[in-house]
Amino acid sequence: MTAPDPVASTPLTARPEVLDFLATRRSRPAKTLTAPAPDRAALTPLLAMALRVPDHGKLEPWRLIVLERGALDRLARLAGQRAEAAGLAPDQAAKGIAQFADSPLCVAVVSVPRDTAKVPEWEQVLSAGAAAAALCNAAQAAGWGACWLTGWPAYERGFLAEGLALAEGERIAGFVHIGTETSLPPDRPRPDPETAIDWRAA
Template sequence: MTTPTIEPLRPLPEVRRFLAGRRSRPAKTLRAPAPDRAALERILEVALRVPDHGKLEPWRLVVLGGAALQRLGALAEARAAEIAPDKAPKLAAQFRDAPLVVAVVAAPEPSEAIPEIEQTLSAGALCLALLNAAHAEGWGANWLTGAVAYDEAFLRGGLGLEPSQWVAGFVVIGTEGAVPPERPRPDLARIIRWVDR
């Protein structure tokens, strides 16, 4: 049996430039067309390469398009009337106006070895990996949540999730309609503490 050859890591300046310029695109500026199924599968294949302690795969993906987005927009508006009345139009538009949404569902697995918090962090990592993979393929993307991401009626009735599941993020993907301005970034001196001993 031959051992596969693994190339040593080397600097990748083009990847560093990409990451240094990473910027979410506001969801309201994303338009059709969205990636087709083959293009989206390429994005998802890359995005799923996230840390996953114990190989539990504690997440699921629900790809939402077309009539499903209109249905969920109506449901979001109805649920918002009860849970966040001032946000109803925004929550409805989050679905109705989106070209494509990938719901990243946190689906923790029972495990004595892997705490649920680690599984939750893996779902968050998947949201960011999905953004980066979409951007790397030339699509605009944004990670949203909102009140319906935590609303039992929306999660069960709208997405068919199990009681232990919840939405870590609704990732909107589409064609960029406007280039967003750069925003201030964190001041490293303010947020980093170096400990040498």
């Protein structure tokens, strides 16, 4: 018999501190993140929190690839090779390379849609996106800086196949970079609820 989940069995109560975090959270730009990053012991519970996302049908249509220093250096070199082969503009190539060369730690969130008529593929893809967002929130709640990026390496199939061994049909939902923030960035303009929300009573 499986032990009950202590979180799931706890009655819901208001958590003002959580609401305050959600109301004020913002991503930390990747260029402001540096070492140290969480070690495996510190990162593992954050990854587990990221996977507690809506997952219709319990399909687990995602997987996580943790990219540590050696892997990041290898991917930076590969990004340079792929950018040169594709003839990318120097500034575009540099961004793709720096995403891995300068990152203290990165988690690739991979969308892995399952072949089933039970759950639409779109809902499975959304679940992978939710995992990326949840990982950013978990990392920041633990005191780390974090941001969710994609960029051209997330869509270049040669890079994904050679660098991350992604199978056909697998896609990158996001590269989540985690580390120590070096500066507090100013907040960016936020959507206006008056124009972004449509209330309908009937």
